[in-house]
Amino acid sequence: MIPNGWEAVIGLEVHCQLLTKTKIFSGANTAYGAAPNTQADGVTLGLPGVLPVLNGEALQMAVKFGLSVDAQIAERCVFARKHYFYPDLPKGYQISQYELPIVEHGHLDIEVEGQGKRIGITRAHMEEDAGKSLHENFTGVTGIDLNRAGTPLIEIVSEPDIRSSAEAVAYLKKLHQLVVYLGICDGNMQEGSFRCDANVSVRRVGAEKFGTRTETKNINSFRYVQQAIDFEIERQIEVIEGGGHIVQETRLFNPDTGETRTMRVKEDANDYRYFPDPDLLPVIVTVEERERIRATLPELPEAKRDRFEQQYGLPRYDATVLTGEAALADYYEAVVKASGADPKQCANWVTTDLLGALNKLGKAIVDSPITADMLSGMLKRMADNTISGKLAKDVFEAMLNGEGDADAIIDRKGLRQITDDGAIIAIIEQVMAANPGQLADFRSGKDKLFGFFVGQVMKASQGKANPDAVNRLLKDKLAG
């Protein structure tokens, strides 16, 4: 919570690794986790004489992103060199975009505690990632792994429209959902595919001028973003109220303490000496090209949610959950289509049973042990009365444990529901005969005992008797 009389001004810079097969300026592979320096070709190493060639796939992904946030796509954008010396920066400069980025003037709508808000996206530019310096397992020296160097990134810069850590997290989550939906980023924050720098300043409510900001670098989880921002807001207010002033600086977040600390102050900031990269011609995106890419845009989360509400008659909550991830939405739609079951019933199984189970297993929907086909198979057996809802839970558990599909489980466990009236009547008669006292009480007016008889019949049938039939037939028989 921000103390009364104070307001935070927050802007986020998100680095989003693009899911291309090869690097942004060379044919080297981008897969994560390979042995150090096995994915570093001459261009990645910055060997003398090599030249960059733009990966067209990376460009298309950047355009896709721009279109999905209603931004302007530059018809002509330029790559620039950003210079600084660092061992994991092979060329002594990073190829990035500076004055003419590919994406400008977009926005993203978020919702915090039921309140909608629009966050401006100043720009998104393409750039190459740097390599990694490795300090563990070395003594006295630093290892350099250049596998990551040259991986395509888009850096998405928001307007300073964000006013709290809650808004920041809502924006980040929305952005994360979007890039994963677009299929341009795997969104893996642990591996650094999606990471965030937070610019935070505070000012008195009503003040027009922004306060001095600090930039906290490379925060790689939603929770850390929240902690880092809250810490910064509190720290800055304390400093100012204590009569001090905020120094413009770059800070690092420590996840163990939840605190940020100074990394470097502005005085020793680099002069990056940006200039247009003479090895790369300006990139021209024609209107035709842009529209061709627009045509490949998938249905985006909000549109999908609205459609789910309408097409399947789902409540907004269900529709929102189901469209949270493209893979989940696809799964749901596959179940509805294949099972022919009531969409709401399908939604209940997917959102409650399936997601609950996956959550416990720590698995993603794409790794679900129960495929959409398997769940549909089970729903069909419910629809044709082969199994009851109660039995279905058992079938679901068995499927989760890898015991095969619904039909196989029903057969092997003999779970087929008893729907034959004759068989059920036989069971009812047995139960009545075995409980003469309760039968007498019921007939003398103790209506509540009806439930007792239902339970006994179900128990005697090992849960397999069709509950509707049991109800109907019991009424007849007990009435005698």
Next chain:
Amino acid sequence: MHTLSIAALAEGLRAKRFSSRELTAHFLGRIERLDPQLNSFITVTADQALAQADAADALLARGGGGPLTGIPLAQKDIFATEGVRTSCASRMLDRFIAPYDATLVKKLHGEAGMVMLGKCNMDEFAMGSSNETSWYGPVKNPWDTGRVPGGSSGGSVACVAAGLAPVATATDTGGSIRQPAALTNLTGIKPTYGRVSRFGMIAFASSLDQAGVVAHSAEDAAWVLQAMSGFDPLDSTSVERPVDDLVAPLTQSIKGLRVGLPTEYFADGMSPGVRACVDAAIKALTEQGAEFSEVSLPNAPLSVPTYYVVAPAEASSNLARYDGVRFGHRAESVKNLEELYKKSRGEGFGAEVQRRIMIGTYVLSHGYYDAYYLQAQKVRRLIAEDFRRAFEQVDVILAPTTTDVAFRFGEKTDDPVAMYLNDIYTIAANLAGIPALSMPAGFSEGLPVGVQLMGNYFDEARLLNVAHQYQQASDWHLQRPEAFK
């Protein structure tokens, strides 16, 4: 054999008057005997050359191969050659062996079947106009070994002029093909920017660097330039268009050719000896039917200052990768990372390279970028615009290549600005990206003088045609230095 044209060499190989092995051995023998006087090679690749020659002979025996198969060539040491040291004449890369071939190297040796004799000396990272900045020592001018051969392609021109190689590759960022060609009596052509791939050519100033060739004649140059040209998907600035036939048009008449003489180039600065040669060339071409007129390139006088902002800016950036971390020279016993950078670069780079890095860093730095770099880019556009307008009036532009003949060693080394002014006539073509050629046009004080032809974009064929026609009517290009006959 070392006085034959490329066409004659190709013919001799096919007629079996000599084999490529014999030809190659002949040049290797001359290099061994004579290069100690010149220092034109950094690395001689004798074994590899003979193996390539044998392969060429086998191919020719089967009736295969092209017009250049089996003909020896020397490579400027700026081009990456797999398995062979590529030093760029810098201590920084003294022990650097590239794991790949430059596209041009692939084309000339892999595709055209030429034989690589070795790697030529040059100014360090192609920065210089006298070949005095090489880590491997200066190259001497075969016409007078007390004089410079010009730079930066000093080794390339010296070895060809002295008959140690029939032809050599070279690069031109501000005149580094044409100026040394002029000072050693060769024909040197810098093609249109983007015509020859830069992939594998160690970058000095990316937007100006262009590979070309130095040879005894326009015809020799045409054969080799054609073989090294062409679109390269590995170079984004390479131009996607078919390779022109540069050889067939050589024989066309130049009757009616419109030649422009830029007022600004003839204003002053030319030595009387150079002036006399230029006038004689104008007369000779007029006799062949060319029509001369004056054109104006009003921004030409701004070429040198513009160049010395743009080129160092790009150089400071391109040379940032030499930090002692991954390849190249690494300083010993350093205490920390910053010292590793400083000492490695301080030891690895020579004075001229360091000077240009400092200038480049300055003009790109915050607060100076607008005043210098951006301003220079604007002037650069004006210079290109001058040429565009001129080529609406004329087919080619003729000008001197240099102000004077080759100077003596040490004469300008202490005065960088005097050295920079060497390229005063050649730089504009690089800033505009147009093709330009220098051809032998006479002698002054017993030393060669060159005349420059500049053409419109992709008009190399016409430049070579004009030079060839001139060479049909003159014998300047056939003169060889006495000591190396």
